[in-house]
Amino acid sequence: MTSITLALAKGRTANSTIELLEQSGITFSAFHDKSRKLVFYSDDESIKLIFVKALDVPTYVEKGAADIGIVGKDNILEAEADVYEMLDLKQGKCQMVVAGKKGETIDLAKKLTIASKFPTIARNYFQKKGQSVDTIKLNGSVELAPLIGLSDVIVDIVETGNTLKENGLTILEEIEDISTRLIVNKASFTTKSDQIHQVMNTLKSALE
Amino acid sequence: MTLQSYIFNNAKDTNVEDFQIRDYMITTVKERFSTYGYKQVRTSTFEYYDLYSSMMGTVHPDEMIKVMDPTGKVLVLRPDVTIPITRMNALHNHNSNTERRFFYVLDVFRQSTEHAADKENTQAGVEYFGKGTPEIDAEILKLASHTLDDFGFSNFKLEIGHAGFFKELIAQHLSVHDLGKVQTLIKTKNIAELEPFLDKLSLDNNLKKAILAIPFLYGKPQFVIEKAKEIVQNKKMQQELQNLIDVYRVLQAYGVEDYCVFDLGLINHMDYYTGIVFQGFIEDVGKPVLMGGRYNQLAAEFGTDIPAIGFAFHIDTLVDTLKQQGLCKSSTENSETMIYYDQTKQQDALKAANQLRNNGFTIITSCIESEDSQQNTSGIYFNKEENIYMVSNKTYTFSNPDELIKLIQNEEEEV
Numbered sequence: 064m065t066s067i068t069l070a071l072a073k074g075r076t077a078n079s080t081i082e083l084l085e086q087s088g089i090t091f092s093a094f095h096d097k098s099r100k101l102v103f104y105s106d107d108e109s110i111k112l113i114f115v116k117a118l119d120v121p122t123y124v125e126k127g128a129a130d131i132g133i134v135g136k137d138n139i140l141e142a143e144a145d146v147y148e149m150l151d152l153k154q155g156k157c158q159m160v161v162a163g164k165k166g167e168t169i170d171l172a173k174k175l176t177i178a179s180k181f182p183t184i185a186r187n188y189f190q191k192k193g194q195s196v197d198t199i200k201l202n203g204s205v206e207l208a209p210l211i212g213l214s215d216v217i218v219d220i221v222e223t224g225n226t227l228k229e230n231g232l233t234i235l236e237e238i239e240d241i242s243t244r245l246i247v248n249k250a251s252f253t254t255k256s257d258q259i260h261q262v263m264n265t266l267k268s269a270l271e
Numbered sequence: 272m273t274l275q276s277y278i279f280n281n282a283k284d285t286n287v288e289d290f291q292i293r294d295y296m297i298t299t300v301k302e303r304f305s306t307y308g309y310k311q312v313r314t315s316t317f318e319y320y321d322l323y324s325s326m327m328g329t330v331h332p333d334e335m336i337k338v339m340d341p342t343g344k345v346l347v348l349r350p351d352v353t354i355p356i357t358r359m360n361a362l363h364n365h366n367s368n369t370e371r372r373f374f375y376v377l378d379v380f381r382q383s384t385e386h387a388a389d390k391e392n393t394q395a396g397v398e399y400f401g402k403g404t405p406e407i408d409a410e411i412l413k414l415a416s417h418t419l420d421d422f423g424f425s426n427f428k429l430e431i432g433h434a435g436f437f438k439e440l441i442a443q444h445l446s447v448h449d450l451g452k453v454q455t456l457i458k459t460k461n462i463a464e465l466e467p468f469l470d471k472l473s474l475d476n477n478l479k480k481a482i483l484a485i486p487f488l489y490g491k492p493q494f495v496i497e498k499a500k501e502i503v504q505n506k507k508m509q510q511e512l513q514n515l516i517d518v519y520r521v522l523q524a525y526g527v528e529d530y531c532v533f534d535l536g537l538i539n540h541m542d543y544y545t546g547i548v549f550q551g552f553i554e555d556v557g558k559p560v561l562m563g564g565r566y567n568q569l570a571a572e573f574g575t576d577i578p579a580i581g582f583a584f585h586i587d588t589l590v591d592t593l594k595q596q597g598l599c600k601s602s603t604e605n606s607e608t609m610i611y612y613d614q615t616k617q618q619d620a621l622k623a624a625n626q627l628r629n630n631g632f633t634i635i636t637s638c639i640e641s642e643d644s645q646q647n648t649s650g651i652y653f654n655k656e657e658n659i660y661m662v663s664n665k666t667y668t669f670s671n672p673d674e675l676i677k678l679i680q681n682e683e684e685e686v
Contacts (some may be wrong), residue, residue, distance in 0.1 A: 127557015151463035244463070253428045253532055254554040256490070 067251070067258045069110050070129035072117035076243055079154055080133050083269040084110070110262065121146060121246060130251035131259060136241045137220055141181045147252055150245035150263060152270065159184060161236040162227050163216035164209055169194070169235060176215045178208030185218035188238050206230040283391060293590050296422070297376055300395045300584060303418045307410070309374040309397050314355035316378075320345040322354065326572060328542025329354065336380045336390065348380035353543075353566070353581055356398045361573035370401035376586070396563070396583025403567055403578030405514060408547050409521030411580050415551055415561055416530045422589070423598045426554035429530050431492075431518075432537025434544040434564060435511040440481060440504060444474060453482065457536045460486040478504065488535035492519050495533035511546075518547055543569045549582070556592050560585055608679070609650035610636045616653035623651070623672040630676055651675065 071077045081091055090106045103112040115123055120134035121144035132146075135155055139148065159181070161169070169175065175196045179185045182198040189196045199214055206226055208214040220241055221227060221234065245266065247259060285293060301311070320337060323330050335347040349355065352375055360371055374397045383389035397414065399407060412429055419427045445453060449472060456465040465486065469479050481502035488495050488502075496516055503509050515533075522528050539548045539562065546565030553560055563582020570577040608627070612620030617638070624634045652659040660667040660678050669675045 125557065127555070146459065148459045148461040148463070247460075248557055250552040250554075250557050250559065253430050253534075253552045254426060256532070 065255070065258070066104070066108055066111045067130040067255055067262065068113060068128070069262070070113050070115050070120045070123040070132035070134075072120055072134060073114045076117070076133060076135070076155065077114065080152075081112075083152075083266055087265045087269045089265060109258070118142065124246050124248050127248050127250055130248050130255060131262065132246045133243060134246065135220075136239070136244055137181060137184070139244060139246060140184050140187075140239070143183060144246070145249070147247040147249060148244050149247050150266060152243040152245060152266065154243040156240070156242045157220045157222040159218065159238040159241055160221050160234045161185075161188075161216050161218055161238065162206075162209075162221070162232045163235050164231060165233045167209075167216065167235065169216070176213075177218055178205055178214035178216075179218040180205060181218055184238065188218070206232055289590065289594075292593055293586065296586060296589055296593065297395060299421050300418060300586075301374070301376070303414070303421050304374040304395075304397055307372070307397075307414050309372040312356065312359065312373045312375055313377065314349065314352060314359060314375070316349050317346045318349055318355060320347045322358075323347060323350060326354070326543075330381070334381045336382055349377065350379060350381055351541075352377055352379060352394060352396060352583065353398060353541075354569070356581075357400075357566075357569045357579060358573050360398075360400050360579075361570050361575045361577065364400070364577075365575065368401070371399070373398045373400075393586040394583040395586050396581060398579060398581035400570070400577050400579045403546070403565070403580075405517035405521050408518045408565060408580060409525055411563070411582060412518075412522060412531070412549065413525045413527055415549075415563070415582055416527050418584070419551065419553070419560075422593060424553050424592075424596070427530065427560075428532055428552050429527075429549055430489075430532050430534050430537060430552065431515075431547055431549040432534050432539075433511060433515050433546065434539065434548050435546050436499070436508060436515065436535060437485070437538065438545075439508045439511055440478075440485070440502070444478060445472070454538055457482075457485050458538050460536060462486055486536045488533070490532060490534075492522075492528060492531060492533045495535060499535060514546060539564060541566075546580070553592055555596075556588065558585075558588060560588050560592065607633045607635050609648070610634055610653065611639050611650055612636065612653035613639055613655045615655055616658075619658075620653040623653070623675060626672040627676065627679075632679070 071080060078096070081094060084105070085091070089110060091103055091112065092106055094103045094112070101114045104110070105112070113123070113129060117134055118138050118141065120132040121139050121142035123129040124132040124146050125144040133152065137159055171192070171194055175189065175194055176199065177185045177189070177196055178199045178201050180201060180203070182200045185198050186196060199208070201208060205217045205219050207230070208217055209232065210230060216235060217232070218238065224234065227233065245263065252259060317338070320335065323335060324332050330350045335350045338346050338348070340346055356373055356375065360373070364371060374395070376393065376395045378391050378393050380391050381389070397411070399411060412431070416427070416429060441450060441453060452468060453465070456468060462483070466483060469482060481504060484498070484502050488498050496512070496519065499512055503512060519528070522531055537548055537550070543566045544564040545567045548564035549562070550559035551561040561582055561584045563580070565580040567578040570579060610620055610624050620636060624636050627634050649662050652661065658669050660669055660675060662682050667678050669678060
């Protein structure tokens, strides 16, 4: 049996996923947190693990470089990847929101400037509402943008809301609930159906 | 001045080796299509923008590559072949009962912001006009798998869905906006979000259950058919399902059922499909290598009523796959033979070259600058004093081209 390739982002997702898999008997004894290796095999060699950047996980899976991937919904939406989204692993729960300065209202008649790590999500959301927007792609410290006048509002993920609060921002609109998902390449789903279902069932039973 | 900066967009440049693979591929496809009675046609590279923009749910206007003609009309570079061939057939063949089988090898053009190379793609496909029977559906599927077999791919699958079954299930009950969302969720098998979304809509409980079941209706044909029977809502759906069952029966007669998986959640981005839809996957290739389906209503757009079905291979993806899997046969025939000649023997040498080429040999001629240049590689030499044919350490002399041809043929027979 050929092994299937699983793309993961290093960090929290990776650790919790490996934990889940180990609970159900698929072990990765070669893996440890500090290792800088990017490829690991499970002990029974049924799964080949590759570590990539979170935002790249959907790309690897869409192009078939990985058969399956585990990644946050935010990154799936931003990459607009054409993949199967088969399982909600219900981890890393947070929200995608529009946030701005307290008391700020969104005026549909006015052009809005949005700073975000997720310009595609921001654009799609406001397009659906019929609001014309300008997006500015930032790679971090997004909360700063409205404070210094770079943008009117931001679109970002919020877990506790503490960062927003400390910077004097507040949630204006909720866009979507975010959690970790299992995504599958459409071709692999057909050609490696049995192996993929095995992994899916393993994860499903570990979740329950 | 340097043209360095114009290199970025040349991703479709094809070198000699790649072109041979491509050529082999296209030849194989053409031969196979012909054995099923298909005849090659070609459609115009330029089409009217309005032809496509007036047909909802085909090619998105933003995806088309537009040019303007001198009168200001907007033209597009052929973004799809099925529509022009349907038009061609509708205009020329008014008698809808006659069967027509066409195939094509043509480039299609779509805007693509990310990869310049994706702007043009070669498609090799067939379009059948005439009958809407399960026998024809199965024959088309058999043709697809037969061709993949010819290429030497061992592990491939045809994924078959049914646009009619799916449309009957959801069509009347959902608004356009909701329909789009439901389709997206089913397409991505996103059950985690499909259920809460359906809960928000005021749908009949039975219908909701049926829609929720769709993403699970995939796998072995027998299994899918049994499961699908449970969610049939009305007579129309029953008919569509029966059509799928009939197709499966003929597929079994062809002996290709092992290559087939059913997926009733398969939704093609082209809205004109009415019956079976399908795509082909090869192991370790991330995207489909062929796509197609039945489109019985498309001809009505051109004023006739002709049932039709077709599919197309993505030649560029197949060429990459063939290379990647090492299945390409590099042609060794047609190796070149050199003719070296002295200036004084030019006429004799060129005459001989001409005669050899007429006999099918590949000849490269070269004038020898000085007497002492290397005369130890294989080839034909027209020296000042004598004519020599040198091959694998043997040396022959000859006086005229006929003698030379005999020598070469003898030599080839020995090898």
